[in-house]
Amino acid sequence: MFNFFDKIQENLLKLIYPDVCNGCNKLLVKGEAIICTSCLHELPYTFHHETQINEIDRKFYGILPFSFCISMLYFHKSGIVQNLIHNLKYKNKQEIGTFLGALYAEELKDFERIKNVTHLIPVPLHKKRLHERGYNQIDAFCESLAVALDIPLEKNVLYRNTYSKSQTKKSKTERAAIKQSLFAVRIPYEFSAPHFLLVDDVITSGATIEACAKELLKIPNATVSILTIAYAQS
Ligand SMILES: [Zn+2]
Structure with missing residues (x-):
């Protein structure tokens, strides 16, 4: 009834x-x-995982040692992907993340290099932002990927440091120092040669990913790879 x-x-x-x-x-x-x-x-797939060297590899070449860097889709202004990301990020539609994660996992089934990954690491949202929004936009995507690819999701290793409020009053070098320490790692248990797959929504300049990856690489014998929902060509 x-x-x-x-x-x-x-x-x-x-x-x-x-x-x-x-x-x-x-x-x-x-x-x-x-x-x-x-x-x-x-959907504008990049097919990065089927390419020997892709745009993101070129972006980080010489800057970051990594195993692989892949994005699922191309991000174009006022395109389908921009709408999807906007709805995921600001309209609390986490089901978009779940959907895209499952879709991408299917694409990645035969991608050999992902089989060496030991942990999925979402790029963390600042606590204040997390509180305002109520969720990290990348979590549902990560959870979906983790389940479909059978890779553990680890949310406790990488975290965001607290913001310094009056950044404008600080000198340029002080601000640069703050920017560099936006992220940090904690080691909740012993890792033996971990291969972290860092996951974010959109890669544009690559600054956030670079900062996160550099922190993760401080963990002894760590390897880092990068995966994002979208890649914005600049
Ligand atoms: Zn449509």
């Missing part, structure tokens, strides 16, 4: 708030979820 009323309520809610595609805002039809079939077919 309850199911019957639940169903009515669900349908009424759908009439008032119909499900729309998170990529293009068009109404979703029966059988579609998260994004419409058209957007699903138009």
